[in-house]
Amino acid sequence: KISKKFFFVVSSIFFLYTGLMVISRGFYVELLMFVFLYILSLVKNPKKFFIVLSIGVILGLIFYKYLYTDLLSVFTNVTKRFEAGNADRGELINNAQVLLSTDLKVFLFGGGSYYPESFGFTCHNIFWDSFMSLGIFGLILYWSTIVRLVFISLKGNIKFKISAFIPMIMFIVFKTISGSIRDVGFYY
Numbered sequence: 132k133i134s135k136k137f138f139f140v141v142s143s144i145f146f147l148y149t150g151l152m153v154i155s156r157g158f159y160v161e162l163l164m165f166v167f168l169y170i171l172s173l174v175k176n177p178k179k180f181f182i183v184l185s186i187g188v189i190l191g192l193i194f195y196k197y198l199y200t201d202l203l204s205v206f207t208n209v210t211k212r213f214e215a216g217n218a219d220r221g222e223l224i225n226n227a228q229v230l231l232s233t234d235l236k237v238f239l240f241g242g243g244s245y246y247p248e249s250f251g252f253t254c255h256n257i258f259w260d261s262f263m264s265l266g267i268f269g270l271i272l273y274w275s276t277i278v279r280l281v282f283i284s285l286k287g288n289i290k291f292k293i294s295a296f297i298p299m300i301m302f303i304v305f306k307t308i309s310g311s312i313r314d315v316g317f318y319y
Contacts, residue, residue: 159209168300219255226252227259241266244312257303261312273312 170187173180194202230250231238237246244264247253254260262270281299 164300223252223254224256224259226250227254227263231262237263237266239266239268241269257312264312 166187170180170183173183230242241262241264242249246263254263261273265273284299
């Protein structure tokens, strides 16, 4: 049991370090979602919630005081990547909207999961990508499968705990800014 906790702590520290160093937008989105949902899951236990919130504030102040100058370049680069990425993604989604509204075959049946090779872009958004890849019929089937999995999870979770859904929520939120349906597994 101690070795599992040790592995969890070491892998979490490594995840945090590598995520900070590669300046990945997805990492920051997932990290913020995890922290927000974890803190939200503690609301039922006010003492634990207050302790975690206090520790978070204290760590934040320590990071601010001692590591501000070191982390400033990381924050600046992350901000630049978010601004550039958001502008690019807006253009990609506009391209998808134009193509879907002008090509009936793509609207109905999609362009396949390798549509960037045919049309020269990818949506970088799981909702638009599933529409572009599968068309309207495939989109309905694809998302009905995901919704069904959510309902099965809710049904099996007798006493609702948000912590049981943190991976699924993080996954869906992260996929709104990245990737395609090719890299979406249903193992969540």
